[in-house]
Amino acid sequence: MKNIMKLAFSAISENESFARVAVGAFIAKLDPTMDELTEIKTVVSEAVTNAIIHGYPNEDNGMVKIEAELTDDTVRIMIQDEGVGMSNVEEARQPLYTSKPELERSGMGFTIMENFMDDVEIRSEPMVGTTVRLTKRLSKQKAMCN
Amino acid sequence: MKNIMKLAFSAISENESFARVAVGAFIAKLDPTMDELTEIKTVVSEAVTNAIIHGYPNEDNGMVKIEAELTDDTVRIMIQDEGVGMSNVEEARQPLYTSKPELERSGMGFTIMENFMDDVEIRSEPMVGTTVRLTKRLSKQKAMCN
Amino acid sequence: IGEIQRFLRDDGTVKVSRSIKESANKIRKMKEELTKTLGRVPTVNEIAKSLDMSPEDVVFAQEASRNLTSIHETVYE
Ligand SMILES: Nc1ncnc2c1ncn2[C@@H]1O[C@H](COP(=O)(O)OP(=O)(O)O)[C@@H](O)[C@H]1O
Ligand SMILES: Nc1ncnc2c1ncn2[C@@H]1O[C@H](COP(=O)(O)OP(=O)(O)O)[C@@H](O)[C@H]1O
Ligand SMILES: [Mg+2]
Ligand SMILES: [Mg+2]
Numbered sequence: 001m002k003n004i005m006k007l008a009f010s011a012i013s014e015n016e017s018f019a020r021v022a023v024g025a026f027i028a029k030l031d032p033t034m035d036e037l038t039e040i041k042t043v044v045s046e047a048v049t050n051a052i053i054h055g056y057p058n059e060d061n062g063m064v065k066i067e068a069e070l071t072d073d074t075v076r077i078m079i080q081d082e083g084v085g086m087s088n089v090e091e092a093r094q095p096l097y098t099s100k101p102e103l104e105r106s107g108m109g110f111t112i113m114e115n116f117m118d119d120v121e122i123r124s125e126p127m128v129g130t131t132v133r134l135t136k137r138l139s140k141q142k143a144m145c146n
Numbered sequence: 147m148k149n150i151m152k153l154a155f156s157a158i159s160e161n162e163s164f165a166r167v168a169v170g171a172f173i174a175k176l177d178p179t180m181d182e183l184t185e186i187k188t189v190v191s192e193a194v195t196n197a198i199i200h201g202y203p204n205e206d207n208g209m210v211k212i213e214a215e216l217t218d219d220t221v222r223i224m225i226q227d228e229g230v231g232m233s234n235v236e237e238a239r240q241p242l243y244t245s246k247p248e249l250e251r252s253g254m255g256f257t258i259m260e261n262f263m264d265d266v267e268i269r270s271e272p273m274v275g276t277t278v279r280l281t282k283r284l285s286k287q288k289a290m291c292n
Numbered sequence: 293i294g295e296i297q298r299f300l301r302d303d304g305t306v307k308v309s310r311s312i313k314e315s316a317n318k319i320r321k322m323k324e325e326l327t328k329t330l331g332r333v334p335t336v337n338e339i340a341k342s343l344d345m346s347p348e349d350v351v352f353a354q355e356a357s358r359n360l361t362s363i364h365e366t367v368y369e
Contacts, residue, residue: 005161
């Protein structure tokens, strides 16, 4: 059975941990391990932070959208903004690449997503926005009694 | 400053606690008391359960929508379904009234909402759906030093 | 990469259901303790600060334990 949720929220940094927890709570019913939960919350943070600080650098009314879908043991998450977009996604994906070194960004956001998820797809168009699609299959060796 | 979130999710009872956490985590930044948090989570449960069991009694693909808005110390929450609706909202609001006594419903959902919230508005139309709007002002006597 | 490793916790393979239950117990105890010392019900932030958690995670842990308890009861009892 498929379970879907869609979320949209004001692109302000106070909502970052709300987004982490909302996605975490949605996937909690698959009973992931703490590692898996932490990994998923971390990638959601990275993508949401990117949407807020890179996607909407000068805008106050931007919204970030998240969609998540559970099928069996697979989690699919989409994070989307309608912000400034990127002209060179390949460059942006490089470890350590950041367009905002002055903000002390690490340039590791996309690298973290690639490390923690099974699949990372990025679509972006300047002036249209950015969509990140993340897929992770959860481990099945579940503790049966707790 | 206004902070908004919009949420939509599959109308299945496993999502009830997800909805509680999502709304609870969203309002957490207004720093409610633990009691206010419990009250808000409880009314969200009641309205979401109503949408799932009464709004979509026979449907598998229904979606429940929630919108929440924070301004200063006021929380506004809308819970909406596009389900079967009600022909008599006044009757439905009566304490102990339930159309599903066979499911061991208590008939206290709307009464609980009225008790815990400052304002409860219900709009419903048969075959169109139901929208519940809840408003609560949080107490202000907070510890100032944090 | 050290940054990535910092995200991983030692008890990483523990199921969320168990770990969350422990957090929920700490929250319950902290709520009782703060209610006594403050003479009123604590706020979410007060609990979060004393347990070094985010307020959102307090909400999550508290709820998840409620939920898992009821699953546990229906399945095992
Ligand atoms: N949602 C987005 N909108 C516009 N640009 C983005 C977005 N996400 C990422 N980028 C670009 O990709 C770069 C690399 O992102 P990331 O790996 O997360 O590193 P960092 O955020 O630390 O700069 C960013 O510096 C930015 O230029
Ligand atoms: N979203 C809804 N869609 C259709 N009918 C509803 C909805 N919410 C409430 N109702 C009607 O209102 C009645 C009273 O609701 P409530 O006070 O929550 O009691 P209970 O859920 O225990 O029946 C329900 O029995 C049902 O007939
Ligand atoms: Mg980043
Ligand atoms: Mg009810």
